Amino acid sequence: MQFYLKFVGLISVIHAQTTLDQPPGPNTFTPTPTLESSANLAPSVTPNIVDPTAPNAQEVCPGYIASNIRTSNTGIVADLTLAGDPCNAYGNDILDLILNVQYQNATRLNVKIYPKYLVPANHSFYILGDELSPSGKIEDGCSVENMFEDQFLEVVTGMVEGYNVYGLPEAVRGTFRLPNEYTQTFWNQLIVSTKYNEMNDQPLDANMHSVHPVYLETRYNTSTPNTTSTSHIVYARNLHGQEWILKPDKLIYRTIGGSLDFYFFSGPEPTDALAQQQLGVIGTPAMQPYWAHGFHQVRWGYQNWTVLQEIVDGYRDARIPLEAIWNDLDYLLQYRIFSHNNNTYPVPEGREFLERLHANGQYWMPILDPNVYVPDPTNTTDAFPTYDRGDALSLYIRRGQNSEEYYTGIQWPGFSVWPDFLLDSAHGFWADEMVRYHNDLPFDGWWLDISDLSSWCTGSCGSGRIKENPIHVPFKLPGEPGEINYDYPEAFDITNSTEAASASAASLSQASAYPTPMTTTGTPTVGFTSPTPGVRNLTFPPYALNLTLEGHSLLRQAVAPYATHNDPYHTTEYELHNLYGILSTRATYNGLLRTKPGLRPFLLSRSTSPGSGNLTGHWGGDTNSRWGNMYMTIPQALTFSIAGIPFFGTETCGFNGNTDMELCTRWMQLSAFFPLYRNHNSRNTIAQEAFRWATTAEATRRAMRVRFQLLAYTYTLFHSAHTHGTTILRALSWNFPHDPSLAHISNQFMLGPSILITPVLAPLLTSAHGVFPGIAQGTRWYDWYTLSEIHASPGQNVSLPAPLEHIPVHVRGGAVIASQEPGNTTGETRRGKWGVVIVLNEEMEADGEIYLDDGVSLEQEKTKIIQFTFSNQTLTTSITGSYVDTNPLSNVTIAGWRGRPISRAVIANSPRRGGDAAADEQGKESLRCDLRTTNGDQRQRQRHQYQDWGWDGEGLNWFDEHEDEQEQEGADSQTYECVGFEEVTREEGVWAGELVVRFE
Incomplete structure (x- = not known):
C-alpha cells in the first residue's frame, strides 16, 4: 500500500535569492560528457504481489513432513521431507531439510530450517564471512516453515x-x-528518478x-479490569532480498x-x-564520543x-552552539574519494x-563514498x-x-x-588510504x-568505455544549470503569498526552458521466469520483489546481482547486496x-543492517523540506x-526543496531531542543554517539549551544501551506498556524513561x-522549563502553549536528573557546574544516575557511576x-514537594570549603532553600483554538478546526531551589565521595 501526501494550497514556490542570502562564492562546474540516459534503464518485471497470474505457493506446493524427531531439554531436531511432488513454484524445491529448535534461555527461542545436504558451492544457503554479529558470522537465514x-x-x-x-x-x-x-520490501537502493529533484530518496513505504x-x-489483554500486555521481538536472520506482507489475519514472509x-x-x-535482541544476537550499540552529541552543520x-x-x-x-562542521562532496576533486580540490x-x-x-573544541567530518574512480589509462x-x-x-x-574484469558502474x-x-x-x-589522507587533513x-x-x-556499463572518463552521471545534479529547486513547504503560500506567486512563475519558466521527461522511455518487460533445474536466475529471479523504482528490477540503480566477490566461493551480489553497507562500515571503522x-x-x-549499531550511527536519508x-x-x-x-537523526530542516522559517524553526526544535542533531541541505536550495532567521536562531538557542542540560542524562x-541493550528514543507505549491507547502514538516520543x-x-x-x-496510575508530570506540575485527566489530549520559539518538554515524576550549565560546545558543557533536579513521584521519592568517563577513549581506564536516591x-x-x-555542585532543585515548607538543605558529609554557608551545631553545612516561583501553584483555565494534522487514510491533511478546553487544577505542590553548594563542594569535585543532603 502506498500513502501520498495531499498538500494544502500552492506547493511550487520561489527560489531563495529573493528572501535569503546565498553562501558566498559561485558554483563552478567542469563540463564533462554525460552518460546516455538509456544506460540507466533496465527491463521491467511485474512484482509478484500485483501479478494475478503468479502461482500461490500455499496452494500448489505440498509442504513438508517431519520425521526422526529428537527432543531434549534444550530443543527439538527433526528431519523434514517434501510431502509430495516438487512444485518448483519460484525455484527448485529442496527435498530434505533439517528443523532445529533451540531453547537458548528463558526469553530466547531460535528456529532454523536449512538443507540437509550442503555442498561447498551451495552458498545461497550459507554466506561465509566475519563481518556482522558478535559471534563472527554473517547473517544468513530466516525461520520456521x-x-x-x-x-x-x-x-x-x-x-x-x-x-x-x-x-x-x-x-x-x-x-x-x-x-x-x-x-515492506527489502533490497537496498538509492531512489533517484530520471530527474534528480523530482524523486530523490523519500517515497513513502x-x-x-x-x-x-x-x-x-505488543498484545493487550483487555479481558481483566486492569489491562495488561505482553511484547515480543521476531528477528529473521536473513539479508537476501525479501518481503514482509501484513494482512489482517496473517503475516507472510518471503x-x-x-x-x-x-x-x-x-x-x-x-x-x-x-534488550534481549541486542544482548543475545545483534550486539549492543557502540558508545559514541561525547562530542558526537553536539550540533552538526553541513551543506x-x-x-x-x-x-x-x-x-x-x-x-x-x-550564540548557537556548533560542535562540528561537515563537508559534502564539494571538498573533493571531481568527486573522487581521498582527493584534494586544490582550487577551492x-x-x-x-x-x-x-x-x-x-x-576551539570543534570538529570536522567529511563525506566518504565506497566507490573508486577508474582513471583513463590513456590520459x-x-x-x-x-x-x-x-x-x-x-x-x-x-x-x-x-571474470578477470572488474565490475564498472557509474x-x-x-x-x-x-x-x-x-x-x-x-x-x-x-585504512591505508584513510591514514594517508589524515596526514594531509x-x-x-x-x-x-x-x-x-x-x-x-x-x-x-563502464566496461570497454574507461577512455570516456571522467563522464557525468546520466541526469543533472542539483545546482547545475537549470537545476534550481522551487519547492517550498506546505502552507508557505498562506504566509508568503508574493514569494509563492513568483516561485510558481519561475518554476513554470524553468520547466519550459529545461524540459525533462517525467517517465522513462519504454523498456521491455520480463515475464515470469520458470525455474530451470540446477540453475539460479540471479538477474531476474522467478519471484519478483515489489521494488519502488520504475520497472521494479534488481538491476536498477544498483550493482548487478551477478557481480562477483573475490572470496573462495565467488559469492555474488545476489547474496551480499544488502550486506555491503555493513561491510564498508566495518572497513571504515577499522580505518578510523x-x-x-x-x-x-x-x-x-x-546503509545499515543488523549489527551496524555496534559500529555506527545512521541518518534518515535525503528527506524533503515538508511538514x-x-x-x-x-x-x-x-x-x-x-x-x-539508537544514534539516529534526520536532515534537519530537510535536504530536498526549500525550507522556510517556520518549518526550519520547528524542525530545529524537534531534532534537538534526537541523538544525532544535524542540519543538511542541497546546493540548489536556499541556505538554511539556524542563524539565517532571527526567530529560528532564538528557538534553536532555547531548544539547544535543554539538549545540553540533558547531555549527562542522554x-x-x-x-546503558551499550552495556544493557536499553533504548534511547522510546515510544510512549514502551514506557507505559499496559495502556492500549498509546499503541498508535506517532506525534510524541520519550527520551529514555523520563523526558x-x-x-x-x-x-x-x-x-x-x-x-x-500514566495519569490514571498516579504518574506525575512536570514542565521542564518551570518545573510546575501538570494536571490532566487520563487519556486527555492536552493542548500545550507552543509559540514559535518554544517546544514543550516534560519530565516524569520520580526522576533525579543531574545536568551541567550549557556551554558553546559539549566540551565547554562538561566543564560546567553541576545542578541536580529532583522531580517527585506520588510517593515523594525519586531516583536516577549519571555515568562519567573521558568521553573519547575506546577503552576507558577510569569511569564513575553516581546513583541518586531521594x-x-x-x-x-x-x-x-x-x-x-572536579566540577562543583551549584544547586539542587526539588519539584512536586508536598508538606511542610522546606527552609534549608543540610549536607551531612561534605567538608567545609569556605564561603557564606553557615555550619550548624553538629558541624554540618546548612544551605538556604528558597521557594521557586512557577505557574504551577496557580489555578489556570486555558482555551486554545487550533487545527490538527493527521493521517486520514489518503495523506496528511487538515482536520477540522476546533477548540480544546483545558483546566489545570490548583497545585498542591511546591518547587524549591537550594543554592550555594559550590561553596561547600570538595576541592576534588562534588562526586569525589558520597553525598547526603537532608531537606528540612
Whole structure:
C-alpha cells in the first residue's frame, strides 16, 4: 500500500535569492560528457504481489513432513521431507531439510530450517564471512516453515485480531504502528528518478538504504479490569532480498535466498524484548564520543574553506552552539574519494582552518563514498593513485564468476569500481588510504554515503568505455544549470503569498526552458521466469520483489546481482547486496581505529543492517523540506531503536526543496531531542543554517539549551544501551506498556524513561497537543522549563502553549536528573557546574544516575557511576568507580514537594570549603532553600483554538478546526531551589565521595 501526501494550497514556490542570502562564492562546474540516459534503464518485471497470474505457493506446493524427531531439554531436531511432488513454484524445491529448535534461555527461542545436504558451492544457503554479529558470522537465514526452494522461501503465520506490529526498517512511513494491509520490501537502493529533484530518496513505504528484518509486536489483554500486555521481538536472520506482507489475519514472509533462521525474544515489556535482541544476537550499540552529541552543520554547496569559516563564525556570532562542521562532496576533486580540490580546498589553507577549529573544541567530518574512480589509462593527467593502489592488490568486485574484469558502474566521479570488503586486503587498503589522507587533513570522523552499492546505470556499463572518463552521471545534479529547486513547504503560500506567486512563475519558466521527461522511455518487460533445474536466475529471479523504482528490477540503480566477490566461493551480489553497507562500515571503522588509535571512531553510515549499531550511527536519508516529512521522522527514529541503532537523526530542516522559517524553526526544535542533531541541505536550495532567521536562531538557542542540560542524562542512556541493550528514543507505549491507547502514538516520543517531547508538527500553530501517560496510575508530570506540575485527566489530549520559539518538554515524576550549565560546545558543557533536579513521584521519592568517563577513549581506564536516591526528605548518592570530575555542585532543585515548607538543605558529609554557608551545631553545612516561583501553584483555565494534522487514510491533511478546553487544577505542590553548594563542594569535585543532603 502506498500513502501520498495531499498538500494544502500552492506547493511550487520561489527560489531563495529573493528572501535569503546565498553562501558566498559561485558554483563552478567542469563540463564533462554525460552518460546516455538509456544506460540507466533496465527491463521491467511485474512484482509478484500485483501479478494475478503468479502461482500461490500455499496452494500448489505440498509442504513438508517431519520425521526422526529428537527432543531434549534444550530443543527439538527433526528431519523434514517434501510431502509430495516438487512444485518448483519460484525455484527448485529442496527435498530434505533439517528443523532445529533451540531453547537458548528463558526469553530466547531460535528456529532454523536449512538443507540437509550442503555442498561447498551451495552458498545461497550459507554466506561465509566475519563481518556482522558478535559471534563472527554473517547473517544468513530466516525461520520456521512452509516453502523452501533455492530462490524462494516462504513462511505464513497467523496473527491476532487488530495486532500491533512495529519495526521493519528502513522505510519512510506515516505511522509508527504498521498497517494491517502493508508490504515492506527489502533490497537496498538509492531512489533517484530520471530527474534528480523530482524523486530523490523519500517515497513513502519504499525500500531504501537499510535492511532490518525485525519487528516488535505488543498484545493487550483487555479481558481483566486492569489491562495488561505482553511484547515480543521476531528477528529473521536473513539479508537476501525479501518481503514482509501484513494482512489482517496473517503475516507472510518471503525471501529469494538463504535459509530460515528466526529468533524470538519475549519481554514481557517492549524494552525487555529489545534488550534481549541486542544482548543475545545483534550486539549492543557502540558508545559514541561525547562530542558526537553536539550540533552538526553541513551543506552540499560549501564551496571552499572560507565559506566553512563563515558558517562557523555565523553560529558563533548568533550564540548557537556548533560542535562540528561537515563537508559534502564539494571538498573533493571531481568527486573522487581521498582527493584534494586544490582550487577551492587547498591543503595548506585546510590545515590552518582545522587548527583553528580544533583549538576551539570543534570538529570536522567529511563525506566518504565506497566507490573508486577508474582513471583513463590513456590520459596521464587523469591519474588517480587510490585506484592504482587498489588495482595492484586486485581487490575490486568483479563482473562475474571466473571474470578477470572488474565490475564498472557509474557514481558521482564517473565510471567507478567498488572495493571487495570480504577481503582482508581491502580493509588494509581502505585504512591505508584513510591514514594517508589524515596526514594531509586531520579529519575527526567519516560520513559514509552511498554505501548501499548504488550505480546509476544498468550492468557493468563502464566496461570497454574507461577512455570516456571522467563522464557525468546520466541526469543533472542539483545546482547545475537549470537545476534550481522551487519547492517550498506546505502552507508557505498562506504566509508568503508574493514569494509563492513568483516561485510558481519561475518554476513554470524553468520547466519550459529545461524540459525533462517525467517517465522513462519504454523498456521491455520480463515475464515470469520458470525455474530451470540446477540453475539460479540471479538477474531476474522467478519471484519478483515489489521494488519502488520504475520497472521494479534488481538491476536498477544498483550493482548487478551477478557481480562477483573475490572470496573462495565467488559469492555474488545476489547474496551480499544488502550486506555491503555493513561491510564498508566495518572497513571504515577499522580505518578510523588505525587513524586515531585508542579513540572511539565517529562514523555515520547510510546503509545499515543488523549489527551496524555496534559500529555506527545512521541518518534518515535525503528527506524533503515538508511538514509531512518532518512528522514522519519520529516513526523512522523509533523503528531504528527497534533495529538497535539508537544514534539516529534526520536532515534537519530537510535536504530536498526549500525550507522556510517556520518549518526550519520547528524542525530545529524537534531534532534537538534526537541523538544525532544535524542540519543538511542541497546546493540548489536556499541556505538554511539556524542563524539565517532571527526567530529560528532564538528557538534553536532555547531548544539547544535543554539538549545540553540533558547531555549527562542522554550520555548515561547511551552507556546503558551499550552495556544493557536499553533504548534511547522510546515510544510512549514502551514506557507505559499496559495502556492500549498509546499503541498508535506517532506525534510524541520519550527520551529514555523520563523526558517527554511533544513537538509542533504542522504549520500555523501556536500550540502542541499530546497525552500525559500514566495519569490514571498516579504518574506525575512536570514542565521542564518551570518545573510546575501538570494536571490532566487520563487519556486527555492536552493542548500545550507552543509559540514559535518554544517546544514543550516534560519530565516524569520520580526522576533525579543531574545536568551541567550549557556551554558553546559539549566540551565547554562538561566543564560546567553541576545542578541536580529532583522531580517527585506520588510517593515523594525519586531516583536516577549519571555515568562519567573521558568521553573519547575506546577503552576507558577510569569511569564513575553516581546513583541518586531521594526518600524520606533525603538525597543520597552511591558512587562506583574512580573517574575524576572536579566540577562543583551549584544547586539542587526539588519539584512536586508536598508538606511542610522546606527552609534549608543540610549536607551531612561534605567538608567545609569556605564561603557564606553557615555550619550548624553538629558541624554540618546548612544551605538556604528558597521557594521557586512557577505557574504551577496557580489555578489556570486555558482555551486554545487550533487545527490538527493527521493521517486520514489518503495523506496528511487538515482536520477540522476546533477548540480544546483545558483546566489545570490548583497545585498542591511546591518547587524549591537550594543554592550555594559550590561553596561547600570538595576541592576534588562534588562526586569525589558520597553525598547526603537532608531537606528540612
